[in-house]
Amino acid sequence: MPRFSANLTMMFQEHLFMERFAAAAKAGFKAVEFMFPYDYEVADLKRQLVDNDLALVLFNLPAGNWAAGDRGIAVDPRRAGEFREGVAKAVAYAVELDVPVLNCLVGKKIAEIPEEEQRQAMIQNLQFASDALMKAGKRLVVEPLNYRDMPGFFLNTTGQVFTVLDEVARDNAFLQYDLYHAQRVEGELIGTLEKNLSRMGHIQIADNPGRHQPGTGEINFTGVFKAIDQCGYSGYVGLEYIPLGSTLDSLSWMNEYGYSLSC
Numbered sequence: 001m002p003r004f005s006a007n008l009t010m011m012f013q014e015h016l017f018m019e020r021f022a023a024a025a026k027a028g029f030k031a032v033e034f035m036f037p038y039d040y041e042v043a044d045l046k047r048q049l050v051d052n053d054l055a056l057v058l059f060n061l062p063a064g065n066w067a068a069g070d071r072g073i074a075v076d077p078r079r080a081g082e083f084r085e086g087v088a089k090a091v092a093y094a095v096e097l098d099v100p101v102l103n104c105l106v107g108k109k110i111a112e113i114p115e116e117e118q119r120q121a122m123i124q125n126l127q128f129a130s131d132a133l134m135k136a137g138k139r140l141v142v143e144p145l146n147y148r149d150m151p152g153f154f155l156n157t158t159g160q161v162f163t164v165l166d167e168v169a170r171d172n173a174f175l176q177y178d179l180y181h182a183q184r185v186e187g188e189l190i191g192t193l194e195k196n197l198s199r200m201g202h203i204q205i206a207d208n209p210g211r212h213q214p215g216t217g218e219i220n221f222t223g224v225f226k227a228i229d230q231c232g233y234s235g236y237v238g239l240e241y242i243p244l245g246s247t248l249d250s251l252s253w254m255n256e257y258g259y260s261l262s263c
């Protein structure tokens with residue numbers, strides 16, 4: 001049975017962010033993840049984790065000015081210094097909060113910079129991040145985003161990320177496999193899991209269309225979960241979906257697939 005983590009950025013939005021930890025624990029989760037911790041004090045986050053007996057299993061490296069439209073800065077050679085400062089900040093949070101995996105969103109293509117220059121900046125930045133995380137005993141994951149929801153994002157497919165990871169050539173660098181994004185642009189979810197699970201550092205799920213809970217769309221989650229189990233994946237499966245209805249009501253899919261809320 002997969003181990004599930006609740007993504008507190010998308011789930012339990014009925015509560016203020018700091019109240020979502022308790023809500024997740026009450027629902028039965030033992031692990032959580034979210035996009036960014038940097039607006040909060042480490043001590044406050046740690047208190048929520050300890051008080052609710054939760055493990056924090058993933059968050060993202062700083063991704064630039066999110067409100068202004070940034071979706072990562074690794075591809076921008078002009079912002080290499082900012083990227084490295086962000087890595088240092090992320091590592092500090094990860095060490096204090098005992099987080100094993102950090103995700104990098106590499107960013108959107110920049111019209112005024114040749115694509116190859118962006119690619120080389122990305123490779124160098126990912127190598128830097130991997131090395132910094134390795135020293136801290138952490139893993140780096142790199143996530144492609146689908147071009148339908150995120151036009152212009154530099155990496156859209158699992159194959160593109162694997163090619164980048166081959167160039168990065170670090171033992172602690174992996175793919176973050178988000179089934180929603182993959183289904184939007186390439187499909188072949190079960191086959192990709194079966195062939196490449198050893199290169200996946202984290203898995204996230206949501207159904208398509210709508211990015212809601214399993215059972216609301218077209219993805220064959222029975223086959224997906226079977227493949228995850230049979231391939232021996234030992235990490236967490238992040239529930240990065242937008243609940244259709246209340247968060248607690250949206251969790252009824254677990255019973256339908258034979259899983260317990262004690263995740």
